[in-house]
Amino acid sequence: MYSNFTVDCVILGFHEGELKVLLAERNEYPFKDWWALPGFFVDNDEEMEDAVKRILYENTGLKDVFMDQLHSFAGLKRHPKGRILTVAYYALVQLDSTKLKTKPVTNYMKQAKWFPVRNVPELAFDHKQILDLCLERLQRRLAYKPIAFELLPEKFTLTQLQLVYEGILNKTLDKRNFRKKMQNYGFLKELDEVQTGVAYRAARLYKLDKRKFLKHFQNTVAF
Amino acid sequence: MYSNFTVDCVILGFHEGELKVLLAERNEYPFKDWWALPGFFVDNDEEMEDAVKRILYENTGLKDVFMDQLHSFAGLKRHPKGRILTVAYYALVQLDSTKLKTKPVTNYMKQAKWFPVRNVPELAFDHKQILDLCLERLQRRLAYKPIAFELLPEKFTLTQLQLVYEGILNKTLDKRNFRKKMQNYGFLKELDEVQTGVAYRAARLYKLDKRKFLKHFQNTVAF
């Protein structure tokens, strides 16, 4: 049964100090051989979120990933076949927590690959705009949603956390001020553990106390 | 031709010191006789934004209204007929600037009426959640989008502006601090005009300098 309803997904991860997005090389017209955000049709009896989860699993092998809706696109001229309604999502994955397969199991795309978010190839459809919208949205939401923590393993160092903030905000931050602010929030649990496997002084590990985080920000509105 | 694609619209205005939402009393099943957000099917050859504009015009007689997308809903169980894909928008109208007709010209609803946003009747479908989402979104966006000004006439007093902020944030603000802050931003143009038709000291009128507003906030990200 033909469907004109699709989801596209901005899958983001953090690797080697950089924010990265997973792109797929298309194997179908239109835009065959172009890089694009992973996306696919939603089955008629399938919930939209399940379709996103399916795409995530096919492309990364990961389940139970944080995701949120971004925006919908319904332009009559987006696709030669007529109106294709696309709901764009973003998903945040913990890249370091697992060996990622980047070979998709589907045949409508040739390969999937991680790219630095500020340095992507030309993208199919309006996917560049979707990506930019996503990055802008993340910058805003960073201030009141635990976005940074979804990109990190459960236990992380303050330097890793700062790198995630810097990657999303696209600017460098002062180390001392960053730590002061984060620790003043009071939602970081200092662990009795340190990093392992580094050839220099190991940094202390922290965990997010999500309840305290949400409590802290639930009623925080500007002004 | 049957369509399963609809738009719903949270139409907001400011009247008598209160933020109000326009609701429609349904004349069709399901939820016949319930109050609901105005919404309707999008024609197959119609752009989604045009459908929103149409609904706005049918319900308020207004054109050229500020609007923005909120969220999309595609749950299989939202409607007995099966999946109805709904994209929710919000629109901000200048209620005082014109005589509003609140009798809709359509026959799928009985009447339309303005309600205070924090005191609405029970709503059809998931429309209460959509309204709540809208209010939350507005609170966030108030800090970096000219939302308050879309709800006011071109020329407004600082007290009116403060009332809009208070209505959206749902809390009272200090008069002197509010004025200080607004005037420090530097995007308000003080006019050589005052209010007319009031039985007490007339307040000075102001205009928004939209260019300065956007310049001020385009790169303002928390942290």
Added chain:
DNA sequence: TATTCAAAGTGTAGAATATACACTATAAAA
């Protein structure tokens, strides 16, 4: 075991911003 290396970790002073708070000025109406 002493040295090197690379990153971890730490404090303070000054600037800017936010907050709390109450009276006088003004214009129209009575």
Added chain:
DNA sequence: TTTTATAGTGTATATTCTACACTTTGAATA
């Protein structure tokens, strides 16, 4: 002229933000 209802205004204190550089630590290696 008095009343009324809102407009309009300043200051002191607390809080938050910003800029800035050196010491500590632990592993690797010479």
